[in-house]
Amino acid sequence: RRFGTKCAACQQGIPPTQVVRRAQDFVYHLHCFACIVCKRQLATGDEFYLMEDSRLVCKADYETAKQREAESTAKRPRTTITAKQLETLKNAYNNSPKPARHVREQLSSETGLDMRVV
Numbered sequence: 017r018r019f020g021t022k023c024a025a026c027q028q029g030i031p032p033t034q035v036v037r038r039a040q041d042f043v044y045h046l047h048c049f050a051c052i053v054c055k056r057q058l059a060t061g062d063e064f065y066l067m068e069d070s071r072l073v074c075k076a077d078y079e080t081a082k083q084r085e086a087e088s089t090a091k092r093p094r095t096t097i098t099a100k101q102l103e104t105l106k107n108a109y110n111n112s113p114k115p116a117r118h119v120r121e122q123l124s125s126e127t128g129l130d131m132r133v134v
């Protein structure tokens with residue numbers, strides 16, 4: 017038990033008579049050879065990713081996670097301010113360098129710019 021083969025997922029011993037799945041140097045019980053995200057058991061021929069900590073992720077879940085990560089790091093486009101919008105903002109900020117929220121909201125509706133830009 018102490019020195020025998022252990023499942024990379026559950027760390028339980030694997031008897032020599034039991035059927036196993038392998039991924040690189042790791043050995044898994046059949047029921048432990050599953051995606052950690054969707055819990056679907058992986059079969060022979062399924063495409064999967066082996067993480068550094070010996071956990072398995074099916075290809076679909078891995079690609080979905082990568083896409084979400086790419087979307088979350090995407091920057092929003094730079095705002096282009098027209099001459100008229102700039103003039104309106106300059107006048108408002110010359111009157112009050114720190115306008116109140118309702119003034120900023122009014123500027124936003126007048127100029128058509130987002131509150132974050134104003």
